[in-house]
Amino acid sequence: MTLQLFLKKKRDHSLKRVAFLTKESQMKKYFMLFFSLLLFISFGSQGFVNAQEISSSEKAGNYTVTPNFGISQKKETYNFYDMKLAPKASDNFELTLNNESNQPQTFQIEINNATTNSNGIVDYTQSKFKKDPSMKLDLKDLIKNDSPQLTVGGHQSHTVRFHLTMPDQAFNGILLGGIVVRPVQEKKEGKGIQNVFIHTIALRIAENDTPVHSELIGGDVKIGQENLHNQVSMAIRNPQAKLMSQLNGDFIITKKGETKPLVNIQKQNLSIAPNSAFELPVSLNDHFKPGTYTYKIVLKNDHEDWQFLKDFTIKESEANMYNQTSVDYTKKTDLNWIHYMLVGITLFLLLILFYFWGKRSK
CATH class of the missing domain: 2.60.40.10 (Immunoglobulins)
Structure with a gap:
């Protein structure tokens, strides 16, 4: 009887220990679940924004552009148009456009003057903007393009030719702009904003190397x-x-x-x-x-x-x-209150969980 009683007590103790370990394992799962929820509330929104930004990135178009320089191109410059001509002189230069896709693509070729955007960056992509009174010469008047818009077949290339004629009156300094290649896309119903990847090759024209003083x-x-x-x-x-x-x-x-x-x-x-x-x-x-x-x-x-x-x-x-329409102050305040409220609710639920877990353990 003594041996049987001892074995019975040992078996009961083992069963209680198994039950306790099972409860402890479940409580660990609950704790990890709530802890994950707390982390998600604290940092989850930022993670979703980053993931969305990464997934939306795409390859920059299915075409390439290559500059072909004229006789006035400066020898030391090989990656953009950099020409030096005398007054009334002229020159021809080219741009080779290669369509790497299987389908025909239509492109618009723009000749733009350089301007400055609100971020303090030189911008070559604006075809229309309010010009400063000091801009006396316009590249659109000096450069002629034989193909303002063209269609290139799949896996084919086309060479666009430009003719530059310098003004009669001499000038110091530079004319700065860019040749912009912009794909033309048809508007499709039911689709939102479509990404359009443009290519820009800078264009700098001068007549001499006379220094120009700085002024702002x-x-x-x-x-x-x-x-x-x-x-x-x-x-x-x-x-x-x-x-x-x-x-x-x-x-x-x-x-x-x-x-x-x-x-x-x-x-x-x-x-x-x-x-x-x-x-x-x-x-x-x-x-x-x-x-x-x-x-x-x-x-x-x-x-x-x-x-x-x-x-x-x-x-x-x-x-x-x-x-009335600013989001600078109210939006930040509202988001902070929501964040703190969610964190508080999560902590409150954790406290309740630990309370009942402690009572059941006793």
């Missing part, structure tokens, strides 16, 4: 919105036929008469096209508040620097108008 001019300050974000911008002009590159900028906004910055942003490697003007904005990441402010911009490279100081006033009517 600061203009008016205005407030506005870009993609529902409040921003302040200043007009910047480059009235000279000279490319301004490798500029670093400091952008500071203060209340008028005060020194504490409300906005203090640095931007690097800015570039400004010759004879161009653009709006250089900074985002506030906040609502507009009525009042008078001072906007200070410092632009500099290794050799020169420019400083622009402008006062501007935000009217109450303007502030109210833009703040």
Whole structure:
């Protein structure tokens, strides 16, 4: 009887231990589940955004472009058109377009003047924009294209020819632009935005190597919105036929008469096209508040620097108008509350789970 009682107690203890281990294993699963949920709430949204960005990337088109240079091409330049001609002189140059797809493709060939976009980057892709008064010469008037639009068969190539005629009056500096190849796609019903991959080959034309002095001019300050974000911008002009590159900028906004910055942003490697003007904005990441402010911009490279100081006033009517649609402040606040609420709910559920697990273990 003693041996049987001992074996019975040992068996009962083993069964209780198995049951305890089973419960412990289940609790570990529940804990991992809730822990994964907590991680997802904290970081999941950012992960989904990154995954979407990666999956949406595609190969940049099924065609290639190759420049064929004329006799005026500078010998040291081989990857873009870089020509030097005398006044009234002319030259021919070409572009070979190769369709690597199985189907015919239609392309539009543009000759564009270089301009500067709001990010402080030289842009060759804009065919229509407000020109600066200093832009006296237009590449569209100097260069003729024999095929503004053409169709190239599958796995075939076509050579586009350009004829350049220099103006009668001599000029110093450079003319800067680009040859842009843009696929023409038919609009299909039921489809959203379609990716169009364009190719651009820069085009630089000069008559001499006479140095051109650098000049930048600061203009008016205005407030506005870009993609529902409040921003302040200043007009910047480059009235000279000279490319301004490798500029670093400091952008500071203060209340008028005060020194504490409300906005203090640095931007690097800015570039400004010759004879161009653009709006250089900074985002506030906040609502507009009525009042008078001072906007200070410092632009500099290794050799020169420019400083622009402008006062501007935000009217109450303007502030109210833009703040009604601004996402800078309200969106961030709402998202933070939602995030904290979800984290709190998850922690509360974990506490309840541990409470009942502790009671059952006892």
